[in-house]
Amino acid sequence: MFANNKMRENSGRLIKIYRERMHQGSKDKRFSCNEFILATKDHPFYEIVEGEPVCSRATLNRLERGQIIKDDELYVFFIEKLGFKVDDFPGVMTNVERLGDELFDAVLMYDVHRIRNLKNEIESVLEKAKNYFYYAEIYLAFKVIINYYLDASYPTNDESDQLYLNSFILDSKVEELISNILFDHYYYKVMNMVIAERIYNKLVRFNNNSRISSLFIAGWLMYKERWFAALNEVEEGIKYFKDKKVNYHLGVLYFTQAMALHTGNKEDVQIFFDYSIDCLEKTQGKLAHCKLVNNYFNVGFQYYFDKNYNVAAKYFNKFLDNNPPFTIHMLYILNCAELLVNDELLNKLKQVTYIEEIDSSMSKIFYNYFLMKLEKESAKELENFIIHDVYEILQKKFRSDNLINYFKNELTNIIKITKHYKVATYFDNFTSYKID
Incomplete structure (x- = not known):
């Protein structure tokens, strides 16, 4: 069942998370501490009589805190009581660690071709294990990372909540990738600032020798109006990815730099908006394209906000060329078109569905x-x-x-x-x- 002691520690903590969730969600007494430790007809344990405890509550508490219990069968007993399948898959964890390192490097370099190949390899390695306790959490993490960077697809609310609670079982590099996506989800999509701040506090502690989290760290610093700290984080990220020559990360960081300057200091930021657009236009991949289309609108809106309507119209035209569906923000494009009496923009707006x-x-x-x-x-x-x-x-x-x-x-x-x-x-x- 367990490849190493770390897996035992993590399994104990996972047992606690699932047991408490099942107990609180359903008020089912079977998942209270007192009944969870009892042998049952469906879940026997060695020679222990049905209805008798298989261990003390103190032992269960130690196991759930991540302390190692010598008898692996005790872990198996509790996992099966939770309704999960449990089995030993020799060699899988070694492959998981390797795949995690390779996926981190592929995302770091925004190598879409490599991410796609890794998707197939991950499916092959975890094919039999992905529905089993512990391995299912790892498979979900890999799936969410790949879907985000290949298809610009966010995790569902349930998946996000599950990963937020369970990401501690992941290798540090995979956990950092997941934390970036979770920050994007909680901060930008569902606007849960309490959880976003907790994830930010985690992001600043990662030490994986990269600046892959700079975008999200800077996003939080800007939210807290710590403009100079945000700019410093972005500039370090830009320096790092310039050296790596990764246009995707440069594209999103240049836009963030422009926003930090524009909002905090009102400096001339057109050059950084241009850098952002240029870098993303040079980058293949669905996520990069989505960022590019969003930036066409976002840059246009900043010029619109500054009443520089002619430049705003230039970017709004590029945005509409990608046939986006209607959003509330298109009212601003309409207003810009009316102010300029811009027939080209108005005609494109008429095509919006x-x-x-x-x-x-x-x-x-x-x-x-x-x-x-x-x-x-x-x-x-x-x-x-x-x-x-x-x-x-x-x-x-x-x-x-x-x-x-x-x-x-x-x-x-x-x-x-x-x-x-x-x-x-x-x-x-x-x-x-x-x-x-």
Whole structure:
């Protein structure tokens, strides 16, 4: 069952995590400490009579804290009681360590071809073991890393929560890769800042002789408005990946450098935006392409925010050339196109499609307004839609200062036509309302 003592320690800690989850989730007394140590008809243990303890609670507590217990059969007993399959797979852990090192190097160099080859090798090595206790955790970690770097695919919420709790069993290099992806998930996608901070604290302690985590470390430092520390982290990362000549990492780091400078110091950042775009345009791979398309919009939005509409339109055009589906942020592109009377941009916006998703009623409201503007609905219809449908969303479901200001400006322009000056107060004192 166990390749080494480290695997025994980790297995004990995993047993604790799963037992407590099953006990708390279902209130099933079988997973309380007192009943978990009892032999049963379905789970006998040597000559111990059914209903009698196979060990003391103190022994279970030591095992679950990661202290090594001499009798491996005790681990097997508890693992099977949790409902997992358990078996010995000689040589697999040696291959896992090798594959972890190789995967780390492939991600470091953003070698998509090598990552794809490793995917096939990992499937082969773990084919029989991937549904068994301990090995399933390792297989999930490999799968999530490969899906992220090959297909720009995030782990599910359940997978993220599982890996967040169980990543301690992984080799240091694989754990760092997983921690990067988990930070991306919790910070950028689900915006759980409590867990994001814990992962950041882990990232700064890794010592795998690379700057592979610089992007995510800098992201947290920027969130905390530690601009100089963020810039230092990014600059060290850029220096490292310049030496390695890895355009993917340089592309995302240059953009982060521009954002840190733009937000913190308002320095001229166009050169770093350009570097970011140039590096990502030279890089193959789906993840790099997704980052590139996002950066077209993000760079455009920064120029739009600075009221440099002509440069913003240049990047917005590149963004729309990739046929993205509608998102709320496209309202800003529409506004930019209207301010410039840019027919090219307006025509591309007319080709944007809406993809129905679960619980998408909120974004559908903004898409409907987007269509009304493109179809040149009357000022009165636009006004009514804002003060009823849009206002309801912003008041009760989705608080966004940028969108509140956006629609405040829309309403200001519309009432110049309708002369309904009283509706100008709709977005005043917005903070007095509480989202349900």
